[in-house]
Amino acid sequence: MKADPIDELLRRADLAAGEPPVPDDLAGRVRRKARRRRLAAISAGAGVTVLLAAAVAVALWPPRPQTSRPTAQAPSAASHEEVLRLRAEITALRAEADSRAAVLNQVVARLRQQQDHLADLQRQLDRPDPLEQVRRQIDRTAYIMVYQADHSRGELGFVDSPEQTYRRVIELFPDSRWANVARERIAEMQSGKGDTL
Amino acid sequence: MTDMDDTAAAASNIQTAGDGKAASGIDRLAHGDPAAFERLVAAHQQRIVRLVYRLLGWDQEAEDVAQEVFLAALKGKGKFRGAGSEGVWLTRIAINACRTHQRRRVLWRKLKAAVLGRTGAATPPPPDGEAMEREKFLKVRRAVQALPRSLREVVVLRYLEGMSTDEICQALSAKPGTVHVRLHRARQELRDSLGELFRQELR
Numbered sequence: 047m048k049a050d051p052i053d054e055l056l057r058r059a060d061l062a063a064g065e066p067p068v069p070d071d072l073a074g075r076v077r078r079k080a081r082r083r084r085l086a087a088i089s090a091g092a093g094v095t096v097l098l099a100a101a102v103a104v105a106l107w108p109p110r111p112q113t114s115r116p117t118a119q120a121p122s123a124a125s126h127e128e129v130l131r132l133r134a135e136i137t138a139l140r141a142e143a144d145s146r147a148a149v150l151n152q153v154v155a156r157l158r159q160q161q162d163h164l165a166d167l168q169r170q171l172d173r174p175d176p177l178e179q180v181r182r183q184i185d186r187t188a189y190i191m192v193y194q195a196d197h198s199r200g201e202l203g204f205v206d207s208p209e210q211t212y213r214r215v216i217e218l219f220p221d222s223r224w225a226n227v228a229r230e231r232i233a234e235m236q237s238g239k240g241d242t243l
Numbered sequence: 244m245t246d247m248d249d250t251a252a253a254a255s256n257i258q259t260a261g262d263g264k265a266a267s268g269i270d271r272l273a274h275g276d277p278a279a280f281e282r283l284v285a286a287h288q289q290r291i292v293r294l295v296y297r298l299l300g301w302d303q304e305a306e307d308v309a310q311e312v313f314l315a316a317l318k319g320k321g322k323f324r325g326a327g328s329e330g331v332w333l334t335r336i337a338i339n340a341c342r343t344h345q346r347r348r349v350l351w352r353k354l355k356a357a358v359l360g361r362t363g364a365a366t367p368p369p370p371d372g373e374a375m376e377r378e379k380f381l382k383v384r385r386a387v388q389a390l391p392r393s394l395r396e397v398v399v400l401r402y403l404e405g406m407s408t409d410e411i412c413q414a415l416s417a418k419p420g421t422v423h424v425r426l427h428r429a430r431q432e433l434r435d436s437l438g439e440l441f442r443q444e445l446r
Contacts, residue, residue, distance in 0.1 A: 052430055055440070056402045059383035066296035066305045073284035076313040083314075 188224035191215045195231070209235055284313055287333050290404075294334065297399045298341040300388035311340045334406075334414040338396060345392070379440060386436040394429035397422055 069075060195211035198204045212228035219225050291312055296305035315336050387398060400406045400414060411422050 052433055053402050055383055055437070056387065056398070059380035059387075060297065060301075060403050062377065062380035063301040063384060066292050066301075067303070068289055068292050069306050069309075072288050072309065072313065073281040076284065076310050076317060077280070079310055080314055080317055 184219055185222055185224065188215050188219040188222045188228075192224045192227055192231070195228075199231075199235075205235070280313075280317060283316070283329065287330065288313075290330070291333055291337050294337050294399070294404060295341055297403050298338065298396065299344065301384055304344070308340050308344050309337075311344070312337045315340065331410060331413045334400075334410075335416075338414060342392065382440060383437065386433055389436065390429055390432055394425050394432065397425040398429045398433075401426060 191211055192215055195208040195215075198211075199208035209232060212231050215222075215228040216225045216232075288309065292305050292309045295308045295312065296302065299305060299308065312333065316333060319336075387395060390398065396415065397411060400411045401408075406414070408419050408422055411417070412419055415422070417425075
């Protein structure tokens, strides 16, 4: 008997959806929920009762006879003087605060200037010396030329082109340490000692 | 009367004439055995969570609704008649809880749409070798979700829960003829909505 295609399709789709997460301690959660709901119901009931009682009390309470409102008394001369004195004091305090704030701002501005200056100096110190950089590059170039000349002489057995390269190193970088090395190599070649580098 | 009370009432009013199995777990719970509820949950939680998950359209909110199911069972424990199995009783409560949840969800969505307006479409996952297969099954699940509630329930109970017609009748309080008619209509609608996918399965 052929399986029902809808049955098969539905089962596979259900399987593809994955299993639902089954919570731990479901019974405990349900009990807690039941307790919370019971408490909420009791609280709501109590609230309604209190409101009803308040409404009844307001409705049954006898209205109080209206009394005339007390009129505001005119300020006395003494209190007027006191107000004036306090105002003057506030103005003086405000002026003092302003002057202190101005001094503080000046100090802060000066500190900022000094910090900027220090940062400039630090940047200058951090920057590498360009002359030193050039010297390093020269040294490296001379080294590479000597190395290549050594290689072509030792590995490949050339004679003329290495000698030319050594001479070029002496010519281009006469003060470098590699110029001395190149001179030694030329001397070796001329004396016939350095055939096997 | 609240929705929760509806579910609890459903839990209490169920009349089952099923397998005649003694509902000892519920009986013990009704007679105040403190461990009976834990035993009842442990025995049925897997099945109930899975049933709720499927009835809600494979929704991750199944856990919350499953809690409502057992809460309703706890409330309605004294009213269980004991004529049928506690499994069918809980199934009935689960179906009612899902109906309540879906009613709320529809209302909430309408309210949200009215307040916030339409939201943007979700970003699809990057395509890979299994993307087509995933898409196919997603389409099937959507087709089930799109069925009317009465048809969706019989499809889930019959095909995914593997329940017999008798059990479905007890769970839905429906006659066998009604269940058969609903199943037939559900199959018809699924065939129509899945179209080509269904024909591929037939080949």
